[in-house]
Amino acid sequence: MAKIFLLSSLPILSVLFLFLFLFPLSYSQALPINVWPKPTTISWPIPRATPLSPSFQILSAYSQEPHLQSAVARYTRLLFSEHHHPIVAPAVNLSSSPPLRSLTLSISDLSSPLQHGVDESYSLSISSSTGLANLAAITVWGAMRGLETFSQLSWGDPPVIAADVYVADRPIFPHRGVMLDTSRNYYPVEDIMRTIEAMGANKLNVFHWHITDSHSFPLLLPSEPDLAEKGSYGPDMRYTPEDVKAIVEFGMSRGVRVLPEIDAPGHTGSWAGAYPEIVTCANMFWLPNGLSNWAERLASEPGTGQLNPLKPKTYQVVRRVIHDVASLFPEPFYHAGGDEIIPGCWKADPGIQTFLANGGTLSQLLEVFLNSTHPYIASLNRTTVYWEDVLLDPLVKVEPSTIPPETTVLQTWNNGPNNTKLIVSAGYRTIVSSSDFYYLDCGHGDFVGNDSSYDQIGSDRGGDGGSWCGPFKTWQRVYDYDITYGLSEDEAKLVLGGEVALWSEQADPTVLDSRMWPRASAMAETLWSGNRDQRGKKRYAEATDRLNDWRHRMVGRGIRAEPIQPLWCRTHPGMCDVVR
Ligand SMILES: *[C@@H]1O[C@H](CO)[C@@H](O)[C@H](O)[C@H]1NC(C)=O
Numbered sequence: 058m059a060k061i062f063l064l065s066s067l068p069i070l071s072v073l074f075l076f077l078f079l080f081p082l083s084y085s086q087a088l089p090i091n092v093w094p095k096p097t098t099i100s101w102p103i104p105r106a107t108p109l110s111p112s113f114q115i116l117s118a119y120s121q122e123p124h125l126q127s128a129v130a131r132y133t134r135l136l137f138s139e140h141h142h143p144i145v146a147p148a149v150n151l152s153s154s155p156p157l158r159s160l161t162l163s164i165s166d167l168s169s170p171l172q173h174g175v176d177e178s179y180s181l182s183i184s185s186s187t188g189l190a191n192l193a194a195i196t197v198w199g200a201m202r203g204l205e206t207f208s209q210l211s212w213g214d215p216p217v218i219a220a221d222v223y224v225a226d227r228p229i230f231p232h233r234g235v236m237l238d239t240s241r242n243y244y245p246v247e248d249i250m251r252t253i254e255a256m257g258a259n260k261l262n263v264f265h266w267h268i269t270d271s272h273s274f275p276l277l278l279p280s281e282p283d284l285a286e287k288g289s290y291g292p293d294m295r296y297t298p299e300d301v302k303a304i305v306e307f308g309m310s311r312g313v314r315v316l317p318e319i320d321a322p323g324h325t326g327s328w329a330g331a332y333p334e335i336v337t338c339a340n341m342f343w344l345p346n347g348l349s350n351w352a353e354r355l356a357s358e359p360g361t362g363q364l365n366p367l368k369p370k371t372y373q374v375v376r377r378v379i380h381d382v383a384s385l386f387p388e389p390f391y392h393a394g395g396d397e398i399i400p401g402c403w404k405a406d407p408g409i410q411t412f413l414a415n416g417g418t419l420s421q422l423l424e425v426f427l428n429s430t431h432p433y434i435a436s437l438n439r440t441t442v443y444w445e446d447v448l449l450d451p452l453v454k455v456e457p458s459t460i461p462p463e464t465t466v467l468q469t470w471n472n473g474p475n476n477t478k479l480i481v482s483a484g485y486r487t488i489v490s491s492s493d494f495y496y497l498d499c500g501h502g503d504f505v506g507n508d509s510s511y512d513q514i515g516s517d518r519g520g521d522g523g524s525w526c527g528p529f530k531t532w533q534r535v536y537d538y539d540i541t542y543g544l545s546e547d548e549a550k551l552v553l554g555g556e557v558a559l560w561s562e563q564a565d566p567t568v569l570d571s572r573m574w575p576r577a578s579a580m581a582e583t584l585w586s587g588n589r590d591q592r593g594k595k596r597y598a599e600a601t602d603r604l605n606d607w608r609h610r611m612v613g614r615g616i617r618a619e620p621i622q623p624l625w626c627r628t629h630p631g632m633c634d635v636v637r
């Protein structure tokens with residue numbers, strides 16, 4: 058077995074780092090080849106490259122760890138097959154030393170599972186004089202981050218790699234995610250896997266899968282098969298338990314957790330196919346009294362239906378669903394939804410009408426539902442994630458005692474930093490996916506039909522073209538958002554991280570990559586190493602060229618990320634800026 062670089066040699070490496078940091082390249086200056094997201098620290102004192110030896114190997118003494126083995130095999134293949142051709146040829150000379158022969162992994166804690174807060178740090182050194190590279194990490198998942206960095210430091214055919222580079226890296230936020238809605242429109246397994254692959258390349262670590270909603274229930278569950286059989290778009294638009302297992306495994310090999318969401322009690326119209334008796338207002342016209350009577354709507358968009366908290370049968374079904382989902386997904390977080398309870402939908406039910414007539418309230422109905430489901434989820438050793446609505450909705454919400462902060466995380470989507478502040482000041486941990494910054498679906502107009510407001514010359518539906526959360530969130534807007542804005546130091550500690558969200562009313566596999574990338578990459582860097590330089594100044598100017606390069610590389614890797622500029626901008630540095 059090849060020489061293993063042990064963690065005990067880390068102090069030596071640190072001394073080396075210190076020495077090299079006395080002569081680093083200026084931080085505002087782009088390197089000849091860049092890594093996205095930008096590492097916390099990267100030192101490349103003399104821009105030089107070295108060829109990868111044709112017999113180059115990644116040496117890992119951890120064959121017992123299958124996900125790491127899979128990553129090692131994948132990156133070895135990538136290094137020899139990518140042949141990345143940068144838009145601007147890196148201004149480096151080849152080192153006269155022999156080619157790079159190996160990258161040796163050393164990991165000190167092989168058993169840390171992939172879960173919230175796991176150590177993702179790593180350090181990487183590539184030495185041209187010895188022809189050896191070393192990657193040291195605490196965990197398998199940190200090693201995967203380092204392998205990705207290593208791959209991004211290489212280019213060309215035959216491949217060369219940046220030489221005499223030292224990287225020490227770790228993320229700022231532990232939760233860096235992408236949310237995908239597979240209910241409004243269906244995504245085949247391969248599209249989900251391609252998304253997770255791209256996530257790993259961007260060092261994103263949580264795939265939040267909004268699996269079900271009112272529109273379809275595509276998840277085939279062993280104890281409740283009827284939900285998908287009668288609630289999916291068809292037999293070819295379902296996820297089987299084998300599909301889920303494959304997706305979870307795929308994520309593990311990329312260091313990406315798969316966090317399932319089964320939204321309830323709202324957003325459950327699709328459950329009525331199997332169980333009409335537990336769903337209120339299912340399949341009714343969403344806006345019976347028109348836009349001008351918005352408060353009387355049955356849902357906030359077409360696709361009605363909410364679970365009835367007063368029916369004992371509701372809990373038989375919901376518990377079997379939760380049980381099956383917890384068995385299929387090893388992830389310690391369980392997302393239970395809880396958003397957008399629309400009063401009109403519950404009020405359409407005669408039993409609920411009686412409950413309300415006898416002095417009951419809508420908020421009590423939600424409390425009944427959460428009382429019977431939250432402790433059950435906790436009994437399965439899961440932390441429940443809810444959308445912020447359960448605490449902050451103006452009409453239907455519960456007291457914190459129903460959702461104890463110890464077992465609850467709240468995901469915020471309304472009112473930008475204001476709601477983040479409300480959630481953390483109430484003592485909850487939070488995941489930020491503000492619709493003002495992180496909703497990737499915004500800006501594509503509305504999807505409802507028979508809308509006469511378009512039948513007027515010059516009408517643009519109020520400037521947003523009918524998109525409730527318009528305009529489109531540009532990569533710059535995503536990049537520059539500070540998710541702890543306005544929080545005290547203690548409050549900021551409760552911010553676990555963020556997620557960009559792709560709701561799928563107007564998205565499916567044909568637009569998935571371009572709607573997601575490279576805007577998700579923008580968040581990935583902000584949450585990994587921040588959006589500011591060493592002096593605390595926003596680094597959006599130099600980030601533009603780097604993101605251009607990274608987008609180009611992602612396209613080469615099969616991710617159809619949309620362009621952010623004409624190629625001309627990259628070949629004429631600075632010429633496309635507003636200020637030079
Ligand atoms: C590459 O080598 C040439 C010739 O020695 C030298 O002029 C040039 O500055 C070198 N470039 C870099 C980036 O080191």
Ligand SMILES: *[C@@H]1O[C@H](CO)[C@@H](O)[C@H](O)[C@H]1NC(C)=O
Nearest residue numbers: 420421422423424425428459
């Ligand atoms: C929910 O559970 C709490 C604690 O057991 C109880 O005090 C409360 O009355 C319950 N709420 C409802 C609406 O049943």
Ligand SMILES: *[C@@H]1O[C@H](CO)[C@@H](O)[C@H](O)[C@H]1NC(C)=O
Nearest residue numbers: 172388389390437438439440
């Ligand atoms: C509960 O989950 C945590 C991870 O969130 C894990 O460390 C612990 O072992 C689990 N406990 C049981 C009893 O399964």
Ligand SMILES: *[C@@H]1O[C@H](CO)[C@@H](O)[C@H](O)[C@H]1NC(C)=O
Nearest residue numbers: 471472473474475476478493
């Ligand atoms: C946040 O609160 C401030 C101060 O109350 C208010 O001016 C602002 O409009 C709020 N922003 C949002 C997005 O709700």
Ligand SMILES: *[C@@H]1O[C@H](CO)[C@@H](O)[C@H](O)[C@H]1NC(C)=O
Nearest residue numbers: 347505506507508509510512
């Ligand atoms: C479209 O809306 C108009 C009212 O503006 C209504 O009279 C008409 O029936 C609707 N058309 C369809 C096809 O439902």
